[in-house]
Amino acid sequence: MTYxxxxxxxxxxxxxxxTRTNAGVDSISIFRKMYTWEEPGERVLVMLAAGNLxxxxxxxxxxxxxxxxxxxxxxxxxxxxxxxxxxxLVGNTVKEVxxxxxxxxxxxxxxxxxxxxxxxxxxxxxxLFLIYPEGNFIETSEDTPFFQIGETKYxxxxxxxxxxxxxxFAETAKLLMVSFDSTVKSNLSVGLPLDFLYYERDSxxxxxRKRIGHDDPYYREISDGWSDxxxxxxKRLPDFQE
Amino acid sequence: MTYxxxxxxxxxxxxxxxTRTNAGVDSISIFRKMYTWEEPGERVLVMLAAGNLxxxxxxxxxxxxxxxxxxxxxxxxxxxxxxxxxxxLVGNTVKEVxxxxxxxxxxxxxxxxxxxxxxxxxxxxxxLFLIYPEGNFIETSEDTPFFQIGETKYxxxxxxxxxxxxxxFAETAKLLMVSFDSTVKSNLSVGLPLDFLYYERDSxxxxxRKRIGHDDPYYREISDGWSDxxxxxxKRLPDFQE
Numbered sequence: 001m002t003y004x005x006x007x008x009x010x011x012x013x014x015x016x017x018x019t020r021t022n023a024g025v026d027s028i029s030i031f032r033k034m035y036t037w038e039e040p041g042e043r044v045l046v047m048l049a050a051g052n053l054x055x056x057x058x059x060x061x062x063x064x065x066x067x068x069x070x071x072x073x074x075x076x077x078x079x080x081x082x083x084x085x086x087x088x089l090v091g092n093t094v095k096e097v098x099x100x101x102x103x104x105x106x107x108x109x110x111x112x113x114x115x116x117x118x119x120x121x122x123x124x125x126x127x128l129f130l131i132y133p134e135g136n137f138i139e140t141s142e143d144t145p146f147f148q149i150g151e152t153k154y155x156x157x158x159x160x161x162x163x164x165x166x167x168x169f170a171e172t173a174k175l176l177m178v179s180f181d182s183t184v185k186s187n188l189s190v191g192l193p194l195d196f197l198y199y200e201r202d203s204x205x206x207x208x209r210k211r212i213g214h215d216d217p218y219y220r221e222i223s224d225g226w227s228d229x230x231x232x233x234x235k236r237l238p239d240f241q242e
Numbered sequence: 243m244t245y246x247x248x249x250x251x252x253x254x255x256x257x258x259x260x261t262r263t264n265a266g267v268d269s270i271s272i273f274r275k276m277y278t279w280e281e282p283g284e285r286v287l288v289m290l291a292a293g294n295l296x297x298x299x300x301x302x303x304x305x306x307x308x309x310x311x312x313x314x315x316x317x318x319x320x321x322x323x324x325x326x327x328x329x330x331l332v333g334n335t336v337k338e339v340x341x342x343x344x345x346x347x348x349x350x351x352x353x354x355x356x357x358x359x360x361x362x363x364x365x366x367x368x369x370l371f372l373i374y375p376e377g378n379f380i381e382t383s384e385d386t387p388f389f390q391i392g393e394t395k396y397x398x399x400x401x402x403x404x405x406x407x408x409x410x411f412a413e414t415a416k417l418l419m420v421s422f423d424s425t426v427k428s429n430l431s432v433g434l435p436l437d438f439l440y441y442e443r444d445s446x447x448x449x450x451r452k453r454i455g456h457d458d459p460y461y462r463e464i465s466d467g468w469s470d471x472x473x474x475x476x477k478r479l480p481d482f483q484e
Contacts, residue, residue, distance in 0.1 A: 153395035157424040161469050162476045173482035182399040208484055221480055227403050229475035234404045237467050240415035240460060242450055 001189035002033060002150035003180060004048035006116035007172055008128045008140045010165050012201040013118040016176040017048045018150075018184070020191035034195040035060050037067065037077055040205045043121040045077060045086060046197060050149035051113030051133065058097045059113065063090065083119060083127035087137045090117055095135035108133075114149045119199065126201050154186045155179035169198045169208070177212075177222045185223075192219075243431035244275060244392035245422060246290035248358035249414055250370045250382045252407050254443040255360040258418040259290045260392075260426070262433035276437040277302050279309065279319055282447045285363040287319065287328060288439060292391040293355030293375065300339045301355065305332065325369040329359055329379045337377035350375075356391045361441070368443050396428045397421035411440045411450070419454075419464045427465075434461075 004017040017033040031053060037045040049056035067076040080086040094113065102108040112133035120126040130147040131137040140147065145165060148156065158179050167175070173196060183190045193213040200207040212219050246259040259275040273295060279287040291298035309318040322328040336355065343353040354375035362368040372389040373379040382389065387407060390398065400421050409417070415438060425432045435455040442449040454461050 151395075153393075153428070154399055156428050157396055157399075158472065158476070160427060161472050170482040170484075174479055175476070177482075178476065178479070185402060186395070186398050210484075218480075218482060225479050226475075229479060230400065230403050230472075233468075233471035233475040234400070234417070234420065237416055237420070237471060238460075238463055240412040240419075242412075242452075 001187070002050040003152070003155065003183045003190040004033060004050055004116055004149045005146060005155070005159070005176055005179060006046075006048060006118050006128050006130075007146040007163070007176070008118070008126070008165075009145070009167050009169075009172060011167075011169060012203075012207070013046065013120075013126050013128055013199045014169065014172040014176065015046050015048055015116070015118065015195075015197045015199075016180060017195050018180065018190045019193050019195065020189060021053050022189055025188065028191075030191075030193070032195060034197060036197070036206060036209075037063075037119075038206055039078055041122070042204060043078070043119065044199050044204055044206060045117065045119035046199065046206075047090070047118075048116040048149065049113060050115075052101075052111050055094075055097050055101060055111050055113040056115075058101075059090070059093050059115070062093050062097065080121070082124055083117075083121060083129070086119070086121070087117055087127075087129040087131060087139075090115060091131050091135035091137050094131060094133060098133060116147050116149055120201065120204065122204060126199070151183055151187050151190050154183040158182060169200070172198070174222065177219055178226050181219075181223045181226060194219075243429070244292040245394070245397065245425045245432040246275060246292055246358055246391045247388060247397070247401070247418055247421065248288075248290060248360050248370050248372075249388040249405070249418070250360070250368070250407075251387070251409050251411075251414060253409075253411060254445070254449070255288065255362075255368050255370055255441045256411065256414040256418065257288050257290055257358070257360065257437075257439045257441075258422060259437050260422065260432045261435050261437065262431060263295050264431055267430065270433075272433075272435070274437060276439060278439070278448060279305075279361075280448055281320055283364070284446060285320070285361065286441050286446055286448060287359065287361035288441065288448075289332070289360075290358040290391065291355060292357075294343075294353050297336070297339050297343060297353050297355040298357075300343075301332070301335050301357070304335050304339065322363070324366055325359075325361060325363060325371070328361070328363070329371040329373060329381075332357060332359055333373050333377035333379050336373060336375060340375060358389050358391055362443065362446065364446060368441070393425055393429050393432050396425040400424060411442070414440070416464065419461055420468050423461075423465045423468060436461075
C-alpha cells in the first residue's frame with residue numbers, strides 16, 4: 001500500500017508521501033511517490049501516487065515525455081492553461097494507461113491507481129485535486145480541505161481534529177508527521193522514508209522539500225513525543241463512573 | 243460495517259460494540275452486536291459479531307436454541323468443558339451457517355462474519371478468541387491482548403499506545419470510548435449507541451453492562467475532551483524547523 005496526503009491551507013499547499021511499495025509482505029521496495037514539475041515563475045505542479053506501481057510510473061513517464069516532446073501531445077503538462085485542465089490531462093493519461101494495461105477485457109481493478117494533484121499556474125489560484133482510476137476527479141473545498149490516498153484510515157482522526165486553514169507550514173509538517181507516524185505504527189505496508197514538500201501561494205517555485213528517514217531527529221522527537229502526549233492526554237481525561 | 247473490541251486485562255475481560263448496521267448508506271438500522279450467556283457461579287460467555295447480519299443472527303439463534311434443547315446438539319454452549327471447546331463450537335456453527343447460506347457454490351464471502359468470543363468457565367482461566375468466517379480462530383497473547391473486528395483502523399492507534407494490562411475497568415471504559423469516538427467521527431458505518439460490558443475474573447457473572455447513547459454525559463465529556471486534549475497535545479509538540 002501507500003499513504004499520501006495533500007493539504008490546502010491559506011498559505012499554500014502541503015504534501016507528504018511514504019515510499020514503501022509491496023507485492024505481498026515478502027517483496028518490499030522503496031519508490032518515490034511524489035513527482036514535481038516546475039517552471040520557476042510560471043507554474044508548480046506536485047503529484048502524489050497510490051496504487052499499481054506500473055500504472056503510476058507509466059502515467060508519470062508519459063506526462064514527462066510529452067512535456068519534453070510537446071509536439072506528440074499538446075498541451076503538455078507544462079502548457080495547460082489552468083489547474084482544471086491539468087487535472088483533466090492527468091485523468092485522461094490515467095485512463096489511457098489503465099485501458100492499455102487491461103486490453104482484452106481483463107479486470108482493470110488490479111491496474112488501478114489514484115493521484116493527488118496540486119499546484120498553481122501563473123494568474124490562477126492554487127488548487128488541489130484527487131484523481132480517480134477512472135480518470136475523473138474532485139477538488140478540495142472549504143469543508144474538505146485535504147485529500148488522502150492509500151492507507152488513509154489510521155491517520156485520518158488527527159487530520160480531522162487538528163487541521164486549521166490558518167496553519168503555518170511548520171504546523172502542517174508537524175500534523176502530517178503525526179498522521180504518518182500513526183499509520184506507520186499500525187500498518188506494515190506504509191513505511192519511511194517520507195517525502196515532504198510545501199508550496200507557498202504565488203511563489204511559483206517549490207518552497208521546501210525534504211526526505212525524512214528513520215534517523216531524522218525531528219521525526220523521532222514527534223514519534224516519541226506523540227506517544228507520550230497521547231498517553232498523558234488520555235490520563236487527564238475524566239474517569240468513567242459506573 | 244461495525245466496530246467491536248474485546249480486551250483482556252489482568253483484572254478480566256472488557257467488551258464494547260457499536261449498533262449500526264447498514265446495507266448501503268440509505269438503509270441503516272440499530273442492532274445489538276453483543277450477546278451474552280451466563281450461568282451465575284459457573285460460566286460467563288460474551289460474543290461480539292461483525293459481518294453479514296443474517297449470518298450473525300443465525301449463529302446466535304442456533305447457539306441459543308441448542309442451549310435450550312441440548313439433546314439436539316451436545317455439548318451446548320452452556321455445557322462445553324473449556325473456553326477452547328466453546329470457541330470450536332462457535333466456529334463450527336459459523337461454518338455451518340455460512341455453508342447453508344451459499345449452498346450451490348455461490349461466493350460465500352458475502353455471507354461472511356467474524357466474532358470475538360470471551361469468557362470464563364469455572365475452574366479455567368478467562369480467555370478471549372477471534373473467530374474467522376472459516377470457523378478457525380486465534381487467541382489473545384501477552385503481545386496481542388486485544389481483538390478488533392469491523393472498521394478497525396481508525397481506533398487502533400490509541401489502543402496500541404494506551405493499552406496496559408494493569409488497567410482498571412474504568413480506564414478501559416475510557417480507552418474504548420476514545421477508540422470508538424475516533425471511529426464514529428471518521429466513518430458513517432459505525433454509530434452510537436454503544437454497548438459496554440466488563441467481566442471481572444473469577445466472578446462468574448457479568449460485572450457491569452451499559453448502553454451508551456448520544457446523550458450519555460460521560461461519552462460527551464470524553465468525545466469533546468479528547469478533541470481538545472489532542473489539539474493541545476499537538477500544540478505542545480516541538481515545531482518543525484527547516
